[in-house]
Amino acid sequence: MTVIELTRRERKKEETKERIFNAAMKLFKARGFEETTIEEITEKADVAKGTFFNYFPRKEEVLRYLSEQWLEEVEDKLAAEFKGDAPPNGDRLIEAFVDVARFYEQDRNLARFILSTWMESIYDEEDPTCQRWQALGAFVVGEMQRIGYFRADADPARITNVLQSLYAFTIAKWLHTEPAPYELRQEIRTRFRLVIEGLKGRGNS
Amino acid sequence: MTVIELTRRERKKEETKERIFNAAMKLFKARGFEETTIEEITEKADVAKGTFFNYFPRKEEVLRYLSEQWLEEVEDKLAAEFKGDAPPNGDRLIEAFVDVARFYEQDRNLARFILSTWMESIYDEEDPTCQRWQALGAFVVGEMQRIGYFRADADPARITNVLQSLYAFTIAKWLHTEPAPYELRQEIRTRFRLVIEGLKGRGNS
């Protein structure tokens, strides 16, 4: 963590961005994303409408900003879990993801925003967030292959993609269905186990 | 297929809707969804702007309409494949889905529209399209369990969800990445096989 000295100007800029961001989040939580207008946000943040666009080129960028902050946290958490000294372990892999899902359970509204931007960024290979996730996924899956938890004859990137889609969809469905269709963390655990063990039946060569 | 007699009024109504729809599709294909304005559509369809909203309450509803038409076709195709006389067969299951993916390869623009509405409807359990897919999925998976291709100790709805997320994501990523990141049908086949066989490695109990 490098501490960079900021000039007064830069400090003020950050502060304004934060003020706009906080105002936006409060309104989004209270009334929803679509229902909140940019004028309401800027009024609450006590700046002119145009100022908003100096900090966030589009309304959606506020969500992306939120999402990035949160994903960085999660990333650090997962990276610490897997790049630490403790030997890699398959069950810990699942439990780490299950654990991250706690967040989504906290605030469904917020979670919806974050998930939707995450799901968009998943497709965009230019997106730095996406790249970091791919890298993290490839590393973790590689480790799992090394210890024999995952089969070694499958492309780690493919396994990462499969698990990512499973994870994202399980959360997305849970978030968009009212009332919640299942106990989220339990369901993630079950589905992960299911694809790890395989869908194959007895009559299948 | 029941043929319903339509009054002149109803015929005219259908015709107008079709005219608007066709105009919209031509413009969407040529210039993209966002870039096409409703006024352009109505001009091309030779109706007033307001008329558009008598037929499609939102701009996106045009896509939903397209999507519904197409999904019905696919549904019929898949249903015929699995409710026919031929004995159910696991490889045929995979190949049927692979085959459907051909469509997405035809027109990437159109496919993007259809997939995005499909992915939204996946979450919405009220949506009739979603319900029909769930039903079809449950039936097919049930058959596969009966013949021992899929393990019988897993909830068919869960297996359906897992496969659906895998399928949708694989296509989505393929559609949103330029140039295409993989040969679509081959990738679907590989991923399906992967989750059917399981991700488990040798060192895994």
Add this chain to the structure above:
DNA sequence: CTCCAATATTGACCGTAGTCATGTTTGTTC
């Protein structure tokens, strides 16, 4: 302190999705 260029702020303005009051057409009843 004065001047200046860089940077940040502002709100009038624009384009477009969607609304709605009004006008028009259609089918029906006598």
Add this chain to the structure above:
DNA sequence: GAACAAACATGACTACGGTCAATATTGGAG
């Protein structure tokens, strides 16, 4: 065919996301 109601068409209007030229603020150089 006249009178009427229901269904449908219409375009002026509103609301909001986003642009941009004009204005204000900042910090540094002389």
